[in-house]
Amino acid sequence: MTNTWQDIRNANLVIVMGGNAAEAHPCGFKWVIEAKIENGAKLVVVDPRFTRTASVADYYAPIRPGTDIAFLSGVMRYLLEKDAIQHEYVRAYTNASLIVKDGFGFQDGLFSGYSEETRSYDKSSWDYELDEQGYAKSDDTWQHPRCVINLLRQHVARYTPETVSRICGTPQDKFLHICELIAATAAPDKAMTSLFALGWTQHSVGAQNIRSMAMIQLLLGNIGVAGGGMNALRGHSNIQGLTDVGLLSNQMPGYLNLPLDKETSFDEYMRTKQFKPLRPGQISYWQNTRKFVVSLQKALWGDAATKDNDWCYDWLPKLDVPLYDIIRAFEMMNNGQMGGYICQGFNPLQAFPDRGKIRRGLSKLKFLVTMDPLDTETSRFWQDFGPQNPADSAAIQTEVFQLPTTCFAEENGSLVNSARWLQWHWKAADAPGEAQSDIWIMAGLFHRLRELYRKEGGAFPDPILNLTWKYTDPVDPDPEELAKEMNGRALADLEDPATKAVVTKAGTLLDGFAQLRDDGSTASGCWIFSGCFTEKGNQMARRDATDPREQGIAPNWAWAWPANRRILYNRASADLDGKPWNPAKPVIAWNGSKWVGIDVPDYTPTTKPSDSVGPFIMNAEGMGRLFARDMMAEGPFPEHYEPLESPVENVLHPKVSHNPVARVFDDDRAAFGSPKNFPYVATTYRLTEHFHFWTKHALINAILQPEEFVEIGEALAREKGIAQGGWVKVSSKRGVVVCKAYVTKRIKPLTVDGRPTHVVGVPLHWGFTGQARKGYGANTLTPSVGDANTQTPEFKAFLVNVEKTSAPMTA
């Protein structure tokens, strides 16, 4: 989230698309209701189903799963055509005026630079034209045909209301009504907030779905302001934290990238990281990357990391492929390329696409370790549970370890919420039986491995033998010590470069990442968390709920990264002179000598508005990007591509129907179904009564939603003779689910390219352990293909067939 949950109350328009906030995040959704009541806001929901969020919406429109980019591009076209954009904001804070290189182009579904052979782009033409000083050229008059705003105008021109309706199945009048509501928030003192989640990410074009709305928000001047922003509601309680700390195949803590094979030295690695400003006077904060990386290396390997050995750069693993994501992991497993797998609080047999493939992959492992408070399906993949998990135990040679862990109530520590707040929590009771914390288990494994390497030697033991482990109790490190390690401390007396006076004594905890150095005199395990645990104490444990003007900032409740900033890009909440666009809800303002307000400004508070430092300090041009340069896999502008399994061809460019850079493994491609055999569009989702696959272990939740079902519209039910609550067989090319049907008015057939298209809703919670009734699980049906940037699986749009069937014998 760029903003906070409570800040939603400041919105004039709330759009929920690509998510189902009321069901997935009910307590955050209260601020939507609050916005309606206290701020007169309207709520718009765009979703294939009439959800519980839609039940309290002021306006609802249906959409075919997997067509959001067409819808949103149509909105952009509308805004540009009606000139419903916030001009001053767009001109000053976005790259609308910058001029793009001559070679850039788009034709028949492909941007310039595409290679059929590698299914990827040479992105060199996707950039600005630079002047002699290396700054991007600009045309503030927007006359230049290749300035970003004109290229965008040209790109979205094809998305007329007719075309949008033809692709999305959304009736034109509904689409246009939503355009009107959105356009009204272009007024400087009006804000729209976008609330989204996996409904946008879980597509082969997921990242571009989100980009599309981010571009709309930039055009409307809705980023950085109270009640605006792009608000990813996020899933698990600490998924934000795990992403922040870099627990992704290509990441290091604080959004630093793990090195690639081609980055053969530390300098080579740094060369592509310290972005030079692309406009005069910009901050381009990644210029400090060297400080962050060196401080991380010092945190990891202490004295062993020296300038002379490039701070142990070579001790970090390097990547030969962009991502070792989950889809690749299970491909490797199925190919016999993996020997072991450790699932810490994770249930891939339920969570990953194409369950059959997951089960086959796990069966080929030498060993599987699960660490979980609960008895997960994954830990029992080898056991026969009937049709819901057919297995021949004797034939499966995998050694399985099921390790019991503590749960939230039994440990101290911090979690990062979707608004980037780090909140400390406290233990209430001991864990049952012999269950242990993940920290204790990881420490136990590490010590055993280190001991084995000490005794026996083995493959490259240096990073293991030298890993810092200076914890008071090495067997069970205290979470507070780990938090301090992430926050960082001075390793030597730090001097002010100008006065040479010691400003920070050796051993002191740092106040923030501005104090980090690249000479090895500071250590910080996660630079963005720097400031969370200072000499003043644990900032994450703060519990002062005071909220100036009740504007939803609560600056002294816990701590937010970066630098306790609650609204990202808040500089953009004020005009060029530093006056808030919306005087009724100012975030920060220039008082003549500094920035003041209820939030921490994006940059040094004394930076004058006349210095024209852009609010988007992580971008080299300091601006929000309507044109993404080379940051996206499939193009600098979003383009509508059909899901890999789709009932129709792409009407815009039938020859390039799907995401041209989607990575598809051969066996996965062979498991795609055709609309002939699988004519209906399916989409998976959560129900508000459950959380993924955990709450079926909780009796109350099992009572509230006891059994697997799918949702189908009345028209399809009639066509197929399916009765309310009757049994159905839902099949994809990959598997079959037998469950009950919920026949509902809330899903209606959509007219797509002139033909009726039925949508089948597949809630995803059921498995074969826990208290709820046994089920097959939605991932029995889903295809194994991901977003081209992140490899997030395409769970939200695929093809199935539905047939009436009789009750199974065991039901």
Place this chain on the structure above:
Amino acid sequence: MSDLQSQDYVRRSASTMTPPKARSHEDQVAKLIDVSRCIGCKACQSACMEWNDLRQEIGHFEGSYENPSDLSPDVWTLMKFAEYENEQGNLEWLIRKDGCMHCEDPGCLKACPAPGAIVQYANGIVDFISDKCIGCGYCVKGCPFDIPRISKTDHKSYKCTLCSDRVSVGLEPACVKACPTGAIMFGSKSDMKDWAGERIEDLKSRGFDKAGLYDPPEVGGTHVMYVLHHADKPSLYSGLPDKPRISPVVGAWKGILKPLALVGIGLAALAGLFHWVTEGPNEVTEDDEAEGARVLGESKPEPETETTP
């Protein structure tokens, strides 16, 4: 153990005791359920089960989000879902939290033959006192909202207590506290009515011309009220009674008790009455009702005790 004294009662089932009403200056409480803010998440159900330590058996999917499928001795509140296509052809998903309405004039209490098994406190809460309950099921018949349920295990009647245990120590009911969107509010009845007024205004501004408060006068008003977008048609909300009505039989039963007690009891008449009470209270048909009314018909109901709000 006892948190309440007799002075806290304003009514008590099957009793001629006139409660002293010493607490009548207390503000009456009310729960306001604003269905226009309700997202049907069932947090109220969940919190109710958790707080009251109730766990129904795990059921089946039965063609609706409604789970469990009905109120029961272990299910004191239940979200009800109705898919409604309005005159404009647009879908509305009308979701209502069902449960005891805590009537000002409680049909259950009037019907109850067990002394003190049903009481009404000065704050308006209608509570079932289990150790006095005889499980006759008459409260089920007496309730115009079909709320109480008799346990097959201990043969006692159960329903929402409005978390009288929490309210008695100054806390709001569990469902109220949990409700993520503030669709359930709790406070003094007058405050709740004021707040409802604001909500209704807002709804009218959003095109719901018939928005209004459900506080049915037929039962003297309720301590659980609804804000409805379609207050002209409460029955759209999974059969919320348009005009809730205490069965006339209840009035009759109530009426006969005191005269009988005062003048001596005619056994034959009583036997007939009790046969009906004990054999068929849970599934009374129209005919039964007519029969009951005929049996009891001679006695005139006595006027109800007025309570000061």
Place this chain on the structure above:
Amino acid sequence: MSLTRREFIKFTGLGLAASSLGMLGFGASGEAQAAAVRPFKLTHATETRNTCTYCSVACGILIYSMGDRAKNARSNIIHIEGDPDHPVNRGTLCPKGSALLDVVHAPTRLKAPRYRPPGGTEFKEVSWDFALDRIARLMKDERDKHFTARNAAGTTVNRWTSVGMLAASASSSETAYLTWKVARSLGMVVFDNQARV
């Protein structure tokens, strides 16, 4: 006074007029005091601040446990409700959060390490030492066999692809950090979390 359903039915056949008028509640005003609302169950419970384990709204919760943390008392969690001071949830909880108690005490909570040998048909309980020793052995053997120090071009890459790990997205950032340290020190690259599913 108590009157069970059976007794009530029984006395319908007896001489009610003679004996039982009182039992119908006349003049029993003293009995009213005995009737009570359910005793409030949290009066002396210990309250602990925590955060809901489910979604990223991160609602503040109050965990109530039995026992005052005296040496001889073992805390047992008896109730969980929303933290009214929390700026986001302000005391509210969703149907999952309201039922946290049932996941803490789920009958399927694991209590001891368990192991299934190759081809086995059942889990058996094992000691922590057995489990961790054996896992460390398996990991080291795999790593020593499949560790890639240099790629085909001769570049130092120091990666290990034959054992992977998925990290828990409901564990604390401190757990995450320690896990990251351990996994990367081994050169592990097949390493992911729940951000995408």
